[in-house]
Amino acid sequence: MLKIALTGADGLVGSRIIELLKNDFEFISLPQKLMDITDRVQVNSALKDLDFDIFFHLAAYTNVPGAETNRELCFKINVDGTKNVFETVKEKNKKFIYVSTDFVFDGANPPYIEDSIPNPVGVYAQSKFEGEKIIGSEAMIVRIAYPYRAAFELKKDFFRTFKYYLENKKPLSMITDSLMTPTFIDDIGSGLKYLFNNYSPEIYHLVGSESISPYEAAIKVAEIFEFDKSLIEKTTYEEYIKGRAKLPQFATIKSKKNNFWKMKGFEQGLIEIKRQLTK
Template sequence: MLKIAMTGADGLVGSRIVELLNTDFEFIPVPQSKMDITNRELVNQTLNGMDFDIFLHLAAFTNVAGAETNKDLAYKINRDGTKNVFEAVSLKNKKFIYISTDFVFDGKNPPYFEDSVVNPPGVYADSKYQGERIVAGKAMIVRISYPYRARFDIKRDFFRTFKMLLEQKKPLSMITDSLMTPTLIDDIAYGLRHLFNNYSPETYHLVGGKSISPYQAAILVAEKFNLDKSLIGKTTYEKYIKSKPGLPQYADIRSKKNDFWKMKDFTEGLDELKSQLSL
């Protein structure tokens, strides 16, 4: 059985990967409490004594708006931390997978495939892109986009935020002139299962089957869970971006290379979540 050491195993995406694939692979979580990735010496020391086949690196400073005001920390974790981990893994001649983001694209000229030109629009995006640059050509880069799942108490994704606000009968103001590519985390996990078994140091997009506007996404959530659609108002990208910088406008992300796992679109993903939530 392949041994997969990983950072970020207790996060939104990582914890679901472990939940779904723990009978296919032996996961070895390396939590921040044991290894702060910004501490180079500690990273070398920790990884030196570990036995694994692949290192899956998910740990990141993931607060997009927060990165604009915590620039140094975002680069310290996403660029320098990635460098620390990648160098230590390379010294052991082990395989490395870097989880990155669709935000490396500026959202001005969609659609975006694996080989599209990147132009990160904000601090979070650029810090993640700097991480990509460190490993490019030498490791696998997997870009994901708007991940969501049925349950996870520690961090809310966009799906559970929309659902919670609608359940609380709070009005939502949703962008109509923008695109996102919602991705069911279960599909990311199953796509990764193939990539773990078929490793190659290239870039892949593991993204949902279709891009939609945030407004459409909120409407679909309301329809699927019988919530009040009239609470969902409209806004524009230009107005929204003033309060939440760093968000690309047309994040229509696609893959030329994923012929191994069918990624659900948001309608199909919601069907799956509804059945998981009724269990």
């Protein structure tokens, strides 16, 4: 069984990947309290005698608005931290996978495929792209976009934020003139199962099969979970981003390489989540 050492194992994406693939791979979790990736000495000593086949690097500073005022911390974790783990893993001649984001693209000229040219807007996006540059073509980069799952106590994804508002009869103001590509984390898990077994040092996009506006996404959540759609108001991209961290407007990301797992559209993902929640 392949041994996968990973950072960020307790996070939104990592914890679900482990739940889904724990019978297929042996996961060795390296939480921050054991190995702070910003501390090169700690990274060296944690990895020195560790036996693994692939290092799966998920840990990151992920607070997009927070990054605008915490640039230094964001870069320390996402850039220096990535450099620390990547260089140490390279010295051990082991395979490495870096998880990145659709936000490396500016959203001006969609769609974006694996070899589209990044142009990140915003501090978080820039830090993730700097991380990609450290990896270059020496290891695998997997870009994901707007990941969501049925349940997770520690952090709400966009889907569960919408659901929480609608469930609690709170109004939502949603953008009509922008696009996002929601990705069901269970599909990311299935895609990763293939990529762990078929490792190659190149870029892959593991992203949902359709791009929709945040407004349409909220409407879909209301429809599938039978909430009151009239709680969802419309706004524009320009109106929404006033005073906020910049977001790519048309974040249509696609894959020209994923011929190994059929990713769901948002509606199919929601139907599967509803099934999981009522099981």
